[in-house]
Amino acid sequence: MWWFVPIAALFLGIFAGQHAGIQIPAEMVKYLSIAILAALDSVLGGVRSLLEKSFNSTIMLSGFFANALLAALLAYMGDRLGVDLYYAAVFVFGVRLFDNLSKIRHFLINFIRTRKQRHAADWDGAPTGKTSSVLKEDRS
Amino acid sequence: MKRHRKTLAFSCAMVIMGILLSVQFKAQNTAERELYQQRPENLIAMIKNLTDKRSKLGSEMADLSDQLYDRRNAYEDQTLVGKSLEQELAKLEIANGTRPVHGQGLEVTFLSTSMVQYSDLITLTNELWASGAEAIAISGIRVNSNSYIHYRQANGGLEITVNNQPVTWPLKILATGDSNNLEKGLTLPGGYVDMMAYNKIYPTLRQKDDLELPAIKSPPHFYYLKEYVVEENTSGQPGETANQTAQ
Structure with missing residues (x-):
C-alpha cells in the first residue's frame, strides 16, 4: 500500500498550490502547461518502469525536473525564435504519455489475468502458503 | 530501503505535480x-x-x-x-383687508380736544376713498367693505367705534395712496378741511413716505352669500334654455 503516500503527496501539492497564493503571469501559462505535460510523462514513465521492475528513482526524478524545465525552456525559445517548438513538445510528450499509459494498461491487464489464472489453479489444487506469498509479492 | 527511495521519489514528484497542476489551473482560469x-x-x-x-x-x-x-x-x-x-x-x-399693507400716504390726526363726531369720520373716509386711497385704517383698525363707523355710550359720554371697537385719542387716520392727491382731496376749497374748520375742528394732515396699516382682525364670513353663475346658452337659442328651466 505504499502508493497511497504519493497520491496523498499529490493532494498535498494541489492543496499547497491552491493556498500558497502562487501567481504566474498569463504569458507563462503556456510554458507551465508544457512543463506539466513533461512532468506527467515522467511520472507515468516511472510507474511503467516500476511495473517493469526497472525503476530507478534518480532517473525518474532527474527526468521529471529536466524534462519539465527543458520542455518549458524549449517552448519559450521556440516562441522567441519564431518556431513553434511548443507543438513539437506537445506532440512528443503526448505520444510518450499515451505510449506509457498503454504499456501500463497492458501490464495491468496481464497482471490481473495471471492472478486470475493462478487463483483458479489454487482453487483447483490445494492452496499453499507459497502461492499466497507470491501473490503478495506481486501486489507490492 | 529501495521501497523507501521509490516512495520518496514518487512523493516528491507528486507534490511538485500537484503544485504545478493547481497553479496552472488557477492561471488558466484567470487567463480564460x-x-x-x-x-x-x-x-x-x-x-x-x-x-x-x-x-x-x-x-x-x-x-x-x-x-x-x-x-x-x-x-x-x-x-x-x-x-x-x-x-x-x-x-x-x-x-x-386681511393682509397688512404699507406704502406712502396721508396721516390725518385729530387731537383729543376736538369735538369730532362719528359722521365726520364717515365723511373723512368717503373723501379719502374718493381721493384715491387704497387702504384706510382708523386708530389702528383697518377699514374694509364691511366696516361700520358708529358711536356708543361709555364712561358717561359718547365714544366713536369702528367695527364696534372704540377709537383711541389722539385719533389717527392712515390712508395709503398718492399722498399729494389725498391731501389735495381734503384741502380743496369748500372741502373737508374747510368744513371742519367751520366746526372749529382742525385736523393735522401729514404726508408720509411709509405708512403701515394692519390687517382686519376678523375676516368677514358669508353664510347666505352664494356665487351667481351666469347660465351658459350653448345652443344660442333662448327658447330652449327657457324650456329646460321649465322642465
Whole structure:
C-alpha cells in the first residue's frame, strides 16, 4: 500500500498550490502547461518502469525536473525564435504519455489475468502458503 | 530501503505535480477570462451583446431624460400656477383687508380736544376713498367693505367705534395712496378741511413716505352669500334654455 503516500503527496501539492497564493503571469501559462505535460510523462514513465521492475528513482526524478524545465525552456525559445517548438513538445510528450499509459494498461491487464489464472489453479489444487506469498509479492 | 527511495521519489514528484497542476489551473482560469485569450467568435458575440445592451441602455436613457424633462416642465408649471395663485391671493387679501399693507400716504390726526363726531369720520373716509386711497385704517383698525363707523355710550359720554371697537385719542387716520392727491382731496376749497374748520375742528394732515396699516382682525364670513353663475346658452337659442328651466 505504499502508493497511497504519493497520491496523498499529490493532494498535498494541489492543496499547497491552491493556498500558497502562487501567481504566474498569463504569458507563462503556456510554458507551465508544457512543463506539466513533461512532468506527467515522467511520472507515468516511472510507474511503467516500476511495473517493469526497472525503476530507478534518480532517473525518474532527474527526468521529471529536466524534462519539465527543458520542455518549458524549449517552448519559450521556440516562441522567441519564431518556431513553434511548443507543438513539437506537445506532440512528443503526448505520444510518450499515451505510449506509457498503454504499456501500463497492458501490464495491468496481464497482471490481473495471471492472478486470475493462478487463483483458479489454487482453487483447483490445494492452496499453499507459497502461492499466497507470491501473490503478495506481486501486489507490492 | 529501495521501497523507501521509490516512495520518496514518487512523493516528491507528486507534490511538485500537484503544485504545478493547481497553479496552472488557477492561471488558466484567470487567463480564460482575459479578453485577448478569447476566441474571435466569442469576442464577436460579446461585442454584439454589448452593442445591443448599449443601444438598449441608450434608448432607456433617452426615455428617462424625456420623462425628466416632462416632470421638470410639469413642476415648473405647477410652480408657476402656485406663484400666480399666491399673487392672486395676496391681491385679494390686500383688497379684503386681511393682509397688512404699507406704502406712502396721508396721516390725518385729530387731537383729543376736538369735538369730532362719528359722521365726520364717515365723511373723512368717503373723501379719502374718493381721493384715491387704497387702504384706510382708523386708530389702528383697518377699514374694509364691511366696516361700520358708529358711536356708543361709555364712561358717561359718547365714544366713536369702528367695527364696534372704540377709537383711541389722539385719533389717527392712515390712508395709503398718492399722498399729494389725498391731501389735495381734503384741502380743496369748500372741502373737508374747510368744513371742519367751520366746526372749529382742525385736523393735522401729514404726508408720509411709509405708512403701515394692519390687517382686519376678523375676516368677514358669508353664510347666505352664494356665487351667481351666469347660465351658459350653448345652443344660442333662448327658447330652449327657457324650456329646460321649465322642465
